[in-house]
Amino acid sequence: MSPSSRSASPSQPRTLAHPERDEISLEAVLHALSDPVRLQVVRYLAGLAEGEGAACSAIELVVSKSTGTHHFRVLREAGLISQVYRGTAKLNALRRADLDALFPGLLDAVLGADAARRERDVS
Template sequence: MPTQQGPTPSAGRALQHPDTDAIRLESVLHALSDPMRLRIVCTLATDGGEMACSVFQLPVSKSTCTHHFRVLRESGVIQQMYRGTAKMSVLRKEELERLFPGLLDSVLAAVEHQERRLGTL
């Protein structure tokens, strides 16, 4: 008689992400319209890999930070997964580039231009 295997340790903590084909431009633009979320995206783009949510130093409460990451994840801008007890985030750069060519690079360049113009870089 075969034994029934239980869920993998992180299976109960799986996070919902939109399929690539379900990502909508207006959702992505909405997610990128908030300064804190834009800051998260810029940090992930600069790093280029997975980053734990706990390393982001945002001047907002923990619950607000969680909200910003959820908006980015549900819009398809980032992917999140658990690695042990840490929730890791990574930018879905290749998928976004395939769906909306040049959008993310243009937004990141515009952020840098604005920071130089305002002297905040």
């Protein structure tokens, strides 16, 4: 895993630990996607343009801030998202290229199944 969080200094911004591509496991990805709040985050990030990210606060979640932080950490540690600091905010981006390379079609299948379920729930 890449370096863990560290104190910010003018020459070294804070960084967060992310698994390398070859460290991402199917079990961790499926576990992370099994929670509705985390699936909502992935759905939101998947709707952004390639390479675009969003601050945690841009994604409206129905959980407390501390619980939201936990969900973002689970997604990051599973390898689904990358998080980088921009000032005091964390910018989140979906690691689509890594996920598609490791598990071709998985993300699209999960998002498609989620969209179908949400459509059924509306009907």
